[in-house]
Amino acid sequence: MNKKLQFLSYLIVFIGCSKVIDEEALIEKSSVTYAKGSTVPFTGEIMGKYDSGQERIKGAYIDGQREGLWIFLHKNGQESEKGEYSNGNKKGGWSKWYEDGILESKGTYSNGMVEGLWKFWHNNGTKEKEITFVDGKENGQSKGWYSNGKDKNNIYYSIGSKNGEYMEWDQNGNKISDGIYKSGKRWSGYFGDEHYINGAKGSLFIQFFKSGKKKIEGVLIDGQKTGPWSEWFVNGNRRYTGDYREGKKDGKWIAWDQKGNEIINGIYRNNLPWKGQFENNYYSNGTIAQEYVEYHENGQKKIVGIFINNKKSGAWSEWFENGTQKYSGNYLNGKKHGRWIEWENAGNEIINGEYKSDQKWNGRFGDNNYISGLQRKEYSEQYPSGSVKATGILVNKVKIGSWSYWYENGVLEESGSFTNDIRDGEWTGNYISGNNKYIGNYINGKEHGLWTYWYDDTLKKSEGSYKSGTKDGDWIEWSAEGRTLINIIYNNGRKWTGRYGEIFYLEGIEKKGIKTKYPNGVVKEAGILFNEKKIGRWTSYYNNGKRKSTGLYNDGLENGKWYYWYKSGKKEKVGSYNNGIKEGQWLGWYYTGNRFFERTYNNGQKNGKWIWWYDNRQLKYIGYYNADLKDGEWKEYGNDGSVLVAGTYDNGQEWDGVFKGEYYSDGKKAEEDKDYYENNSIMSEGLIIDGNIKIGSWVYYHKSGSKKSSGEYIKDKKEGKWSYWYKSGKEEKIGYYVNDLMDGEWQGWYYTGQKFYLRTYKNGQKDGNWIWWFNDGKKKYEGNYLNDKKEGKWTEWNKEGNLVTNGTYHNSVKWSGIFDDGRYYKGRMANQSEQYYDNGTMKSQGMLIGEIKLDLWAYWYDNGNKKEEGSYLEDRKDGQWSTWYKSGKKKELGLYKDDKKNGEWRSWYYNGQRYYKRNYKNGEKHGEWVWWYDNGQKKYTGAYKNGKKDGQWFEWSTDGNLVLNGSFKNGKKWDGDFKDGNYSSGKKQNL
Template identity: 25%
Template sequence: LIEKISYKEGLKDGKFTGYYENGEVKYKKRYTADQPDGKWEYYTAAGKKNAVQIYVEGKRNEEWYRIDKKGDTYYQYWDQDSLVSEYADLHYPNGQLIEKISYKEGLKDGKFTGYYPSGKVEYVKRYEEDKPMGKWKFVREDGTTKKIEIYETGKKNDEWITYEKNGDVYYQFWDMDSLVSEYADLHYPNGQLIEKISYKDGRKNGKFTGYYENGQTKHIRTYKDDKLDGKFADYTESGQILRKQGYMNGLLDGPSKEWYLNGEVKVKTAYKEGKLDGGFMSYDSLGRKVTKGEYEMGLKAGDWLTWYPSGKKKERSSYFSGKANGPYTLWDEIGRIIKEGEYSDDLKHGVWITFDPDLDRQESYEYYDMGIAKLKYFYKYYDNGNVMEEPAFTEYYRDGEWRQLFDNERLQYLTTYSLGKKYGLYEEWTIKKDLVQRGYYENDLLSALWTYVRNDSVIKYEVYDADSIIDGFIYEYYDNDKKKADAVFLENGKRDQKWYTYFEEGQDSTISVYDAGEKTGTWYVYYDSTFEAVTETNYENNLKHGDHREWYIDERKKVEGYYEEGKKHLLWAFWDERGYQRFEEWRMGVLYDTFEYEYYENGQLKEEPSYKNRMKHGKWFRYFPDGEISGVREFSKGLRVGEWVDYYRKDEIAFKGLYNNDKKDGPWIWYYMNRGALGEQGNVMSEVDFRNGELISEKCYTREDGEIINCQEIFGENDYRFADQKN
């Protein structure tokens, strides 16, 4: 029989058994309602079970396995027709089991042991629910440990160790699958340990000692919780110390010292919280000082000095907060200054000067503004060593007197500057110390007085304002070598003292007087024939002020007058060539009145004035042709005062009234002319009353019977009598 079967209602249902030709059972299967169900088993022809399958309601489920001819067992784990995992028990060709495994419900669970072909254990592993767990150990065939791994809930954890055959040991420290650190115990080829280490929980803790191949200590490091903490030292292969320091919490802290290979100290300093803090001193390999300074929390501070090998100072710098701040000086090996300047915020700032000490002279002047060179000036010298120019600076501006010199050190040019601009005195000289010119600048422009000299004599003056010539004077001479004029200037370009022009033989032609640029004093103009004065004019504060006089060539008066602050003022008198006189009365430049002597045909004077102190003063009389008085006027210091009277004929009044302080005051009376006998007074024409120049009342009368009438009927609106009624 090949197979024993079982059907129900046409469907596979029940046990099915297959047979080999020799009658041995080949397999056992089970169906329910035409679906595989339960455990299925398979056998070899020799009757040995070599496979198992499990079905539930027609679906593959749970652990399946099969054994091949070599004895290897292959497993599959199913869950409702879904393959969960596959694994196997394999063997070496000699039949030795390669790995003993442990599964639960298709998942690795339990101890797994691996074997060498010799049957010796190669490793031991452990799983829980398919996750690596616990300590895994790997062993060489000679029984020595090869590797140790530790897992927790499937994750790498704790210290893993790998042991090499040469004695090197490698470490990894894991924290739940996260690599924390790696380290090793290594050895030289001769077996000497390279470094003795100390770890705790994957972190460096304790003393680490490094070694040279000859066994001498190479370095010492001390750690706490993976940070340097404690002694830190380095040594040479011969045992000479090179460095000694201390750490705290991973940072350098405390005294620090370094040595050269010959044992001489190289550096002495100190640290605080990982930063240089305190004194710093370095030396060369012969023990001589090189650098001395100070640190404050990692930053240079205070004065720093360096030395030449001879022990002489080389440099001095000042620091603040780690940056060069303050004066800097560089000396040569015999103590002479080569360079000096200042730093600000680690940048050159301000004036820097270099010297050539061998030639005992300054080489350059430089000015920096926060590291930016604003000026670089290099001194120039003649072949004999004398300087060509002596500059003067304020910051990067030319400032003060600049002197350019001949090679014999005599002054050639002097230029004065103020903050980069020519400002002040300028001079030019010959090599024989003779002045060529002198002048002044203001804001780089020619200004004030410029004097030009030849052969010790001034030949010309020029006065400038902002590069424009505004005044000047050139010395000129007649053919007989006599000067035509003389001038005096102040250094500011203002005319000063007496100025002269001359006639050919040297007599004065004009005299002018100045005081600091202003006209002042008495000025004269002279005739070229008699050399007597033509005019005499007085000035004050640059204005005509005071008496003014003019003469005819025969010295007779021509004009006499007075100026007040540049304006004609008060009485001016004029004489014509016949000697006739006229007057002008001025009030601060305004012509107020004039007077000229007039005469009747018989020679009788028409009016006789009265003046005092260049003003009308006293009584003025008017005359009829026969010499009788026709009117009287009175003045006091130029003002109308007293009684004023006019006459028609002798003793017959035309009007009369009073002035008080140049204003009509009191009653003023006008009369009709009496056509009758000489000397008899006519009837009153009008009576007007004034008070301090203001018309108070007026009455007018008829000629015949004295009846009051309207004044306009007599005088009209513009009659002269009332033209000044309010004065």
């Protein structure tokens, strides 16, 4: 048999009981689980318990991978999670519950990944979320609810990334987000207080009339109108609503006059009418088009559309004579192209889909659905009686995905998946009674892997493996009474080794079989003899006809996997031989079915992990052998669960730990030791070896008798967690030792119970985060050590809570930042620099180290008025800078980054009037630029891109006449009217 079949044939649900988790006796390497000390992937059952004794986990492994049903439980005994594994991966239906038994989540796994629809619930039983997965990633619509039942969010995903509509509500039902994601990024709309357009984050701009009514609303990105904008008349009527892109009209626009009459309903592109109605003209693709309108005889509008070059183009609509709409859709060059919706006269929708060059492409068209031009149909077939016969999906008349078939009485006959009309994946079948008939997998329409068949009375009929539709591997067949009829190995469809009815085979060759019988005529054993030696498959029986053992012989010696049963028919043990000698893992069961033992052999000797259970399912012992001697970790328990042995053996000798009440260290038996104060109260107590070497747990006491400290010793050195107490009994500190040196986190408390410190050590040296508190709970300092020296960020406060240190150390040297004795930069203390004019007024002031300027600097004119102010970062301007005229009026304001202008800069004339608004990126002109005359009239406006004019530019003369209205492209005059003439696509036009 293949290993999986062997295991599934004999596996029982293991309900063990142990104070330790059996999985702790396993180790995982490269995603394969092994027993400690073994090189063979682990096969067997596992279990675990909480400290309380309550079961925590039940499951099994095959060849180092989780297999079959696994059950996880809460501490109160309620199931917390349940489902099946296959080859180490979760598969099929999985469910999860809260501690009170309320369902938490339910869904399906495929190859270890969540798949299909998953549902989640709050712990009060109300729905929390519904979401669909494809290959472990979110896909399609996800809905979320608060525990009060109100909507929380509505999100669309595309293979793991948010993509599409995103809506969110607060618990009171108020919408707080309404936007669009694109490839996982916020793309458009608002998300809380943040607004996005085409992936760029903007700021909301709102302007009001003096009456308080809203006048303008929209989003600015880099100072330019972007996305939807709206404006209202003073009477409250809307004036327009439309989209901008980088400050230009671009997209859908609707405008009204003050009386509410629509004057524009169309699309702009780059500030030009592109499509739709613009006052008295209709545009299509930027040119004035011919509008077509047809009416019914009763005067009701019938058809509206556009012709371009005598071909239908753009949006078309038609209405029935009663005024109800018949269709609404788009044409391109005379062909249906894009979104279409169509209705019956009664108003029922019959088409909601998309055309592509007159071809049905996506969506619903009558009773048919299309995906990328392929017809997708949910197929259903009925019996004459009306009951369902078959259901599934057809794509262009080809079976795809899950299909199910039923008997006429409503019982499921079989179900599984198709790929392009070929069976693929797991299929299950049932008899008309509802009993299981078969289960197995197909690959490309052929049986593959383990298949199991049953009689109609639920007894197993046969079980074995296929390879591409051909029997290959172990096969067993039983009679309706449960007798074994066939027990044979197939090799690529050929009967290879074993018994097939009354015929025996050995490596594909038919051999003469031997049967011996009991006096009552029942077969005692059966197999093949060759040269008077047993070969091939042999099976022995009890005198009641039930199997006793079965396995293979090679030249008269047991070889390979052997199975044994009690006379009752229940399994007794299973294991392997190598030329008559036990080899590898052996498993045993009590006659009650409870697990008995798990043993491993190497060349007949005990080797690797050994486990023994009592018949009451309590663990008796678990440990390791090497060459027939106990070696490594061992644990033994009494029938009542008490610990008898918890230690390690070395070559058969007790080495470290507790062995039936006695403690050993390095093979030496320990003795109890106590020290006393002069008043005869106990000072300390614990275990020693060799007269004075402390080992194991030790406790120290104050003279008053209260506990002072406790922890573990290994060979006279502190190891692991140690705890300390004040005389009052309150905790003083807790921390860890490694080889007698402080290592890891240490916590301390004042005698009042208030937190004192948090420190970290490595090999006895200060290393990592350190925090110290005053006894009133206020923080005193926080910083990091490296190799016993201060390193990195440090902050300190005085008792009043004022920050006195905010800087960094390097190798315990004050490196940069503010310290109690001054400002530091790269380990040197900075000095305050001041310069003066000859008249005594301040000229400049700031921090200086050598010739390097740091932090805030200010400069003054000789009349005392401030001239310039801003910050330096290592002698380079960084952050906001301001300049003033000598009169004291503001001159310029903007940002530097690494000594280069960056972001928006503003300037004013000496009379306070605006001068310019400019944008920079790393020192280059980039973004919007606006210049005003000193009378407040605008001089020019436009944009730069990477230092060159790019996009629409306007310029006005001093008398307000427009003298430039054109666009630049990469610094070149491109389209429009310039001072030297008209340009089109970069070429000057001769008019």
